Structure formats: structure tokens, C-alpha cells
Amino acid sequence: MVSLLEILERCNICPHECNINRVKGDLGLCKSSFKVKISSYFAHFGEEPELVGKGGSGTIFFSGCNLLCIFCQNYEISHLNQGYEISVRELADIMLELQHSKCQNINFVTPTHFTLQIIDAIKIAKAEGLTLPIVWNSNAFEKVETLNKLNGLVDIFMPDLKFFRNTSAEILTTAKNYFDFASLAILEMHKQVGDLIIDKGIAKRGLLIRHLIMPENYSDSFEVINFIAEKLGTNTYLNLMAQYYPSYKSYLIPEINRRIYPDEYKIIVVYAKSLGFRRPSYIFS
Numbered sequence: 001m002v003s004l005l006e007i008l009e010r011c012n013i014c015p016h017e018c019n020i021n022r023v024k025g026d027l028g029l030c031k032s033s034f035k036v037k038i039s040s041y042f043a044h045f046g047e048e049p050e051l052v053g054k055g056g057s058g059t060i061f062f063s064g065c066n067l068l069c070i071f072c073q074n075y076e077i078s079h080l081n082q083g084y085e086i087s088v089r090e091l092a093d094i095m096l097e098l099q100h101s102k103c104q105n106i107n108f109v110t111p112t113h114f115t116l117q118i119i120d121a122i123k124i125a126k127a128e129g130l131t132l133p134i135v136w137n138s139n140a141f142e143k144v145e146t147l148n149k150l151n152g153l154v155d156i157f158m159p160d161l162k163f164f165r166n167t168s169a170e171i172l173t174t175a176k177n178y179f180d181f182a183s184l185a186i187l188e189m190h191k192q193v194g195d196l197i198i199d200k201g202i203a204k205r206g207l208l209i210r211h212l213i214m215p216e217n218y219s220d221s222f223e224v225i226n227f228i229a230e231k232l233g234t235n236t237y238l239n240l241m242a243q244y245y246p247s248y249k250s251y252l253i254p255e256i257n258r259r260i261y262p263d264e265y266k267i268i269v270v271y272a273k274s275l276g277f278r279r280p281s282y283i284f285s
């Protein structure tokens with residue numbers, strides 16, 4: 001079997017396939033070496049209510065990113081790569097600590113470029129008593145081949161499906177073929193875990209899709225919604241997010257250099273509702 005080190009010596013973990021040697025310290029588009037780097041971890045009470053519960057979502061923010069949106073609201077962590085390095089052992093310890101603090105789940109934010117190290121850490125933590133659901137909170141720019149390695153380890157996939165047109169992503173991110181990969185990635189996630197199952201208000205297992213609505217429909221919201229309705233069905237838990245604000249280099253594109261108007265949001269929610277989307281109720285009631 002090919003070892004973690006061997007794969008990362010010619011990293012092709014994500015669709016960028018940089019083929020650089022991260023073990024030696026070379027940096028690909030995600031700006032991340034072999035060592036896991038995080039910016040923070042804590043019980044997060046600002047996530048979807050079904051993830052927060054009473055104890056909060058045990059969130060671990062990874063530094064670097066393989067998509068690097070020019071409007072990123074966490075650009076200090078993603079673009080500027082702020083954070084500190086930890087070992088796989090320490091990552092497992094953090095998961096166990098979050099469980100000990102009574103968090104509802106372990107929520108990996110922007111994990112894609114560290115997929116292999118995270119797999120190792122999950123296995124260590126599970127062997128030492130971790131029982132919380134694992135949440136994979138990604139930008140969806142991922143390879144099916146890499147996601148296959150998560151089968152049986154991740155309970156809740158929470159991709160942010162950002163664009164439908166590859167051209168939109170090409171303008172706003174480092175990906176030239178975002179939707180080609182993100183669409184297949186999301187179908188694979190759904191194949192692994194199915195629709196989101198919520199028990200007594202707490203998410204247990206399944207797919208939760210996020211979509212950030214942008215000014216002037218820059219994130220192709222109607223097409224994204226059509227895709228989900230057609231390929232996954234309208235029982236999908238679809239969090240249409242209204243919190244966009246211009247950040248980092250949004251000023252380079254005048255159309256996205258503002259918040260969205262209430263009507264821009266409303267029209268998209270009404271459209272999704274007209275197709276039959278009903279979850280979550282705090283959006284579709």
C-alpha cells in the first residue's frame with residue numbers, strides 16, 4: 001500500500017494535482033507543507049442549529065486552502081496561512097479534548113489539503129474512545145478518489161457548493177474547473193452518507209449543503225439549486241447563506257464589492273421553495 005508520505009511526496013490530493021513534494025517542504029497552491037497547520041479549535045455556537053446542540057460544534061480550523069476565493073472572509077487563515085503546526089497525534093488529542101468538553105461533533109473546516117493526515121488522526125482518536133460524529137466542512141473542490149478514503153470515517157459531509165459555472169470560479173478562485181469536480185464530489189458524499197438525518201434536533205449523519213449567495217448572482221444560485229434538485233432531490237438540507245460581505249480582494253470586482261440586498265436573497269429562497277426544498281425550516285418555513 002502507498003504510504004501517506006509517498007502520496008504527499010507528489011501531492012495530488014485535490015484536483016489541482018500540483019505533484020510537488022510536501023514532505024520536503026515544497027508548497028503547492030494550498031500553501032501547505034506536510035505538517036498539519038491549524039488556526040484554532042473551539043466549541044462553535046454559530047453553525048447550523050442541528051450541529052450546535054447544547055455543547056457547540058467542536059470546530060477545528062485548518063490553515064491554508066486549496067480554493068482561495070478572492071472574497072474569502074477568513075483570508076488571514078486561508079490566503080495568509082496564519083496558524084500553528086501540530087502533529088497528527090496532537091490533532092487526535094484535540095478531537096478527544098473537544099469530546100471531553102461535551103461538543104456535539106468534530107467539525108473539520110477547510111480540511112481537504114490535509115485529508116490524509118486527518119484520516120490518520122481520526123483513526124487514532126477513535127481507537128482511544130472518540131464517538132462523536134465527524135463533520136467534513138469543505139469547499140467541495142475535491143477528488144472522488146480522495147473522498148473514497150473517508151468512506152466510513154465521516155458521518156456528515158457539509159460542502160459549500162460555491163458556483164455552477166466553471167467560468168465564475170475561474171474569475172474568483174484558483175480553480176479552472178470547480179464545478180466539474182465539486183459536482184462529482186457532492187454526488188460521492190451523498191452516496192456515502194445519504195440525506196441528512198436529524199434526531200431530536202441534532203444532525204447524526206448525512207449530507208448538508210451550503211451555498212453562499214453573492215451579489216448580482218455571481219455564485220450562480222439558480223443553477224446550483226437546479227443541480228441539487230435534479231441530482232439529489234429536494235429533501236436535501238440546503239442552507240442558503242445570506243452573510244456575504246466584501247472581504248480581502250473583493251474590491252477587484254466592483255459587482256461583488258457590496259453585501260447582497262434582501263430581495264436578492266429572498267428571490268432565491270422563493271425559487272428553491274417553489275421547487276420543493278423544505279429543509280432547513282429556519283429558511284424555508
Ligand code: SF4
Binds near residue numbers: 028
Ligand atoms: S492539496 Fe495542495 S499541494 Fe496537494 S494538489 Fe491540492 S493544492 Fe496542490
